[in-house]
Amino acid sequence: MLSAFVRDHSNCQLLPWILQCEAADYFNVSLAEVEEAALQQGILPARYQRNRQAISASDQLILFRSSIAVIGCGGLGGYVVEELARLGVGRIVVIDPDVFEEHNLNRQLFSTPANLGRAKVEAAAARVSEINPAVTLTAIQEAFSPANGGELLKGCRIVVDALDSIQVRLELAEVCTTMNIPLVHGAIAGWFGHVTTQFPGDTTLQTIYRSWKGGKGVEQTLGNPSFTPAVVASLEVAEVCKLLLGQGVPLRDRQLVIDLLAMEMNIISILKDA
Amino acid sequence: MIITVKLFASFRAGRFDIETRDYPEGSTVADVADSLSLPQSELGIMMINNRHVKLDRLLVEGDTLALFPLLGGG
Structure with missing residues (x-):
C-alpha cells in the first residue's frame, strides 16, 4: 500500500521526487496524497530538505494541510x-x-x-x-x-x-x-x-x-x-x-x-x- | 511651542528626516502638514508620541509628531 511504498522507498527520511511521482502513478493517486502519506510518517519529500531545521517534517505536514x-x-x-x-x-x-x-x-x-x-x-x-x-x-x-x-x-x-x-x-x-x-x-x-x-x-x-x-x-x-x-x-x-x-x-x-x-x-x- | 517632526519615506524628499521646530500654540497636525506642503490626500499614518492621531489633533509643547505617506499599492 501507499504508506508502505513511501516508507520503503525513502532514504534518510527523504522521499525523492521521482519516487513521489512513481507512487502517484502506481497507486493512481495525486502527488498531494503521496506527499501527505510521506509526511504522516515523518518522511519529508526531498524537495523540502532545505526547509529543515527551520521546518520539521511535522511542521511540513501542518503547512501541507x-x-x-x-x-x-x-x-x-x-x-x-x-x-x-x-x-x-x-x-x-x-x-x-x-x-x-x-x-x-x-x-x-x-x-x-x-x-x-x-x-x-x-x-x-x-x-x-x-x-x-x-x-x-x-x-x-x-x-x-x-x-x-x-x-x-x-x-x-x-x-x-x-x-x-x-x-x-x-x-x-x-x-x-x-x-x-x-x-x-x-x-x-x-x-x-x-x-x-x-x-x-x-x-x-x-x-x-x-x-x-x-x-x-x-x-x-x-x-x-x-x-x-x-x-x-x-x-x-x-x-x-x-x-x-x-x-x-x-x-x-x-x-x-x-x-x-x-x-x-x-x-x-x-x-x-x- | 517646540515640536519634533519626523518624516518618513517619500515625505523626506526635499525636506528632512527629523527637525525640531517652533510652532504657534494651538497648532494641529494639519497645520504642521500644511507648513511642510504635505498634501492631505497623501497623509497616511500620523503619530504623536507613538500613538496614532488624526489631522485635527492639537499639539502640545514637547510633542514628537511622525508623518508617513499613505501606501496602498500591491
Whole structure:
C-alpha cells in the first residue's frame, strides 16, 4: 500500500521526487496524497530538505494541510503565491479579476510578454503546477468584495492581503474579522512598504488607514519598482509561516515600516490616541 | 511651542528626516502638514508620541509628531 511504498522507498527520511511521482502513478493517486502519506510518517519529500531545521517534517505536514487565501495576484500576490507553493502550503486560493498588462512586466512575477492579456490567476495556477504540483491552487478570477468574501474565504486558515485598493483592504479586514481569520497585510509604494498582521477582533487596518478619505496612496505617483513587492511579499509569507506553525512573534499590534531608499526598517505601534 | 517632526519615506524628499521646530500654540497636525506642503490626500499614518492621531489633533509643547505617506499599492 501507499504508506508502505513511501516508507520503503525513502532514504534518510527523504522521499525523492521521482519516487513521489512513481507512487502517484502506481497507486493512481495525486502527488498531494503521496506527499501527505510521506509526511504522516515523518518522511519529508526531498524537495523540502532545505526547509529543515527551520521546518520539521511535522511542521511540513501542518503547512501541507493548510489553506491560505491570497487576495490579489499582482506585485505582492505573485511573490506570495510563489513562496507559499515552494514552502509547501498545500492549498492556495488566489483571487484577482485582472489580466496581465504591459505595465505589470517590471515587477509582477507571473507576467511575461507571452502572458499579456492572460488572467493573472490562470498564470499563477500554471506556474504553481510547474514548480510544485503537489500544491492545490484554486484560481478565482473575480474581484473580492464583502458580497463574495464569505464564500471565497471559507476554510482558509489565514488570508494574505496583496490588494492594490485601500477600500477593498478595509472591506477584506472586516470580512476576516467576521470570519475569525487572521489577516497578513502588506502595502507598497515606490521604495517603501509596510507589513502587519491583524488578528480577529483587532482593528489594525482601520487604525492604519483611519485618515484615508478615498483614492490611491502615493504609489500613484511613485509607482512600484521590481524589488519592493518582493521584499514586502516575503515578509508577509514569513508571517504566514510563523502563524501556521505557532512559532516566533507575529507583527500583532505592531507595524513594520520599510524604507529601501534609506535602508531603514522601523517598528511602529498600532496604539490609537483617544 | 517646540515640536519634533519626523518624516518618513517619500515625505523626506526635499525636506528632512527629523527637525525640531517652533510652532504657534494651538497648532494641529494639519497645520504642521500644511507648513511642510504635505498634501492631505497623501497623509497616511500620523503619530504623536507613538500613538496614532488624526489631522485635527492639537499639539502640545514637547510633542514628537511622525508623518508617513499613505501606501496602498500591491
